[in-house]
Amino acid sequence: MISKGIVLTALMTSGAEFGQVIPVYDPAQAERGRSTYAVTCAACHGPDLGGGQFGPPLKGVNFRQRWAAQPVADLFEQVRTMPPGQARSMTDTGYAELVALMLAENGMAAGQQALPTDVASLRTMVMPGKAAPGPRQSAGGGLTHGYKLPFWPQPPNPLDTISPVTDALLTNPPEGDWLQWRRTWDAKAFSPLDQVNRSNVKDLGVAWSLALPPGPNAATPLVHDGVIFVHAFRDNVLALDAATGAQLWQYSRQLPEGVAPSVKRNLALYGDKLYVGTSDAHLVALDVKTGAVVWDK
Ligand code: HEC
Known part of the structure; x- marks a missing residue:
């Protein structure tokens, strides 16, 4: 009786419900998983x-939230x-070792027994935690008919306050800016920003990510007042909010038939314009704030 009570308490504190079995694995199994x-x-x-x-x-x-319960x-x-x-492509033993590693890395305690490799036994084991309330559990019934939702707040758009790029700025760019190919006239390509350093670089994580069109995306992005300008493959130019990755505008060149997109190296920022070379050998000036074509030669 007493031992049963202890087991039950252990199950409950781990988040599993009565009748469910918490996953088991042994430490050596997880370590083999680590090598694989x-x-x-x-x-x-x-x-x-x-x-x-x-x-x-x-x-x-x-x-853990995704796999809970x-x-x-x-x-x-x-x-x-x-x-x-x-x-x-691997044996079930190998795959079980990898799952054991994931259990270990997510804070589940190891035991004497190895995680089994047969799906039937694995089906009786449940990941700890409470299932996130999804559509199935939700009791919500949608909006009242005819109710209009107010607009959600718009995040500030850095293009609203972007400043013109002057000769003075090009000569002495603000620390957070990257206004030309190798940043400064002496082409040092050195950023004076020092928030990321040798001791904390290991803690860097992904803030946002964005897929560019497949192909050689070789141009150096420019950065000014919190906006990243990217010359992406196939003559696409993007203005992105550096903080969120949100796309602020896009310019897409329609190439004449028979003209293949070429690899681009750079863009130029000056005044309130962004200068773009195209694969059909045009020079296009875009309005920095809107991406609209100002002139095309
Ligand atoms: C070529 C890249 C690549 C490799 C190599 C790779 N994965 Fe993945 N894995 C992904 C991607 C992308 C996803 C998300 C999309 C999906 O589920 O297919 C994913 C999803 C997963 C998930 C589901 C994660 C979740 O919470 O939804 C698990 C678990 C996983 N991988 C484990 C492994 C293990 C273990 C290995 C080594 C045997 C491995 N992956 C090798 C790219 C990779």
Whole structure:
């Protein structure tokens, strides 16, 4: 009786509900998973499972929230689809080791028993935590008929306050700006910003990301007053809010038939205009605030 009571308490504090089994794994299993992970998964999901350029985090609050109250079998099935395009390329033992690593990295205690590899047993085990209230659980009934929602607040647009680029600014650019190809006339390509340094660079994470059109995106982006200007492949020019990644405007050149898009290296900012070279050998001046064509030669 007493031991049953203890087990129950353990289950409840871990967030699992009565009748559900918390996942088990042993430490050696997780460590074998760590070796596989470094070779097979880290390139996309980050060296420490914290997420990378090509894959989401496999640990942390969002990961745990996403998998909370889900059967471990579902996570196992998901992992068996990895790496993308090479589903089931490893043994189930290998995949179970990777799941064990994820359990360890998400703070679940190891035990004596290894995480099993058969889906039926994994189906009885449930990830800790409460399921996020989704559409299925939601009791909401939508808006009252005829009710108009007010506009949501618009975030400030950095283009509203962007200043003209003067000769003085080009000669002595503000610390946060990158107004020309290698930033300054002496082409040092050195940023005086010092908030990111040797001791904290390891803590950098993704704030936002944006996919550019596939192809050689080789142009140096320019930055002025919190706006990033990007010359993206296929003659697309984007103005982005540096803080949020929100697109403020886009200019897309319609190339004449038979003209292939060329690789671009740079843009130029001067006054209230952005100067763009195009693949059909035009020079176009765009209004910095709107992206509208001012002239085209
Ligand atoms: C080429 C890049 C790449 C590699 C290598 C890769 N993954 Fe992924 N992984 C992704 C992407 C992209 C997603 C998100 C889309 C999806 O689920 O397919 C993902 C999703 C996942 C998810 C689901 C995450 C979630 O919470 O939805 C898990 C778990 C996972 N990967 C584990 C692994 C493991 C373990 C390996 C190594 C065997 C691995 N991945 C290798 C790119 C990769």
